[in-house]
Amino acid sequence: MDATMINPFITATKNVLETMAFISCKPGKPFVKKEDIARGDVTGVIGITGAANGTIAITFEEACILQIVSNMFGEKMTKIDHEVADAVGELTNMISGQARKELEALGKLFDAAIPSVVSGKGHTITHYTDGPKIAIPFKTEDGGFLIEVCLEKTVD
Amino acid sequence: MDTSIKVLVVDDFATMRRILKNILKQLGFTNITEADDGTSAFEELKKNNFDLIISDWNMPKMTGLELLKRVRSDDALKEIPFLMVTAEAQKQNVIEAVQAGVSNYVVKPFTAEAISEKLQKILG
Ligand SMILES: [Mg+2]
Numbered sequence: 001m002d003a004t005m006i007n008p009f010i011t012a013t014k015n016v017l018e019t020m021a022f023i024s025c026k027p028g029k030p031f032v033k034k035e036d037i038a039r040g041d042v043t044g045v046i047g048i049t050g051a052a053n054g055t056i057a058i059t060f061e062e063a064c065i066l067q068i069v070s071n072m073f074g075e076k077m078t079k080i081d082h083e084v085a086d087a088v089g090e091l092t093n094m095i096s097g098q099a100r101k102e103l104e105a106l107g108k109l110f111d112a113a114i115p116s117v118v119s120g121k122g123h124t125i126t127h128y129t130d131g132p133k134i135a136i137p138f139k140t141e142d143g144g145f146l147i148e149v150c151l152e153k154t155v156d
Numbered sequence: 157m158d159t160s161i162k163v164l165v166v167d168d169f170a171t172m173r174r175i176l177k178n179i180l181k182q183l184g185f186t187n188i189t190e191a192d193d194g195t196s197a198f199e200e201l202k203k204n205n206f207d208l209i210i211s212d213w214n215m216p217k218m219t220g221l222e223l224l225k226r227v228r229s230d231d232a233l234k235e236i237p238f239l240m241v242t243a244e245a246q247k248q249n250v251i252e253a254v255q256a257g258v259s260n261y262v263v264k265p266f267t268a269e270a271i272s273e274k275l276q277k278i279l280g
Contacts, residue, residue: 016264069171090169097242
């Protein structure tokens with residue numbers, strides 16, 4: 001998967017977190033992730049279909065997501081409960097929407113399903129296809145998160 | 157802008173309903189009802205008189221676009237202003253919503269100012 005497929009996810013993520021949570025994040029170097037174990041404590045997963053089929057997962061460290069959701073609600077969140085999990089789902093939805101908008105500008109059309117959320121230390125992330133998992137790590141002042149993009153084939 | 161009007165906020169995620177309600181309250185709206193998909197929203201609309209619908213697009217059971225079409229083809233509801241607030245930002249989405257009679261369109265993520273501006277345009 002080339003950078004033109006990855007960059008829309010980086011831009012989308014920065015845009016969503018800055019606009020909805022007033023949080024800036026720094027992307028690190030993308031890598032191929034081999035294992036299914038999540039690096040974070042709560043993960044949003046969304047299926048996409050179209051130019052290629054696959055899944056996008058966004059997994060957050062606890063401190064990071066608590067700060068993000070606290071900012072979104074204007075209220076201090078102290079643990080990963082159903083409200084925080086719900087917010088992870090909606091963040092996943094927004095990031096997928098923004099990324100798909102940018103991919104459209106490159107002539108690649110995608111539709112997305114409704115996101116689901118998994119949480120707990122060391123949970124696994126199930127991608128719907130067995131293509132390579134391209135992971136993009138991000139850092140914020142309050143910890144990190146990771147985006148995984150897994151598509152069944154190269155998009156042409 | 158008359159903030160005493162009755163508003164229906166429709167989204168399948170409680171997070172988004174909460175954010176929209178926070179913004180509406182800041183703007184002075186107090187009469188806000190929530191629904192979590194198009195089907196329950198339509199039931200609400202049949203029970204009570206609403207003056208504004210703010211709806212998501214991508215929801216289970218009935219999508220926001222289907223809700224919009226139902227509202228616009230219902231004699232009792234068709235005049236209600238309908239603001240779509242959605243992560244669906246591709247050109248085709250906007251065209252479909254406009255063709256279905258949407259009053260205005262906000263793409264997620266959004267600022268409170270963006271919502272306020274669109275409401276000013278719709279409600280005057
Ligand atoms: Mg939705």
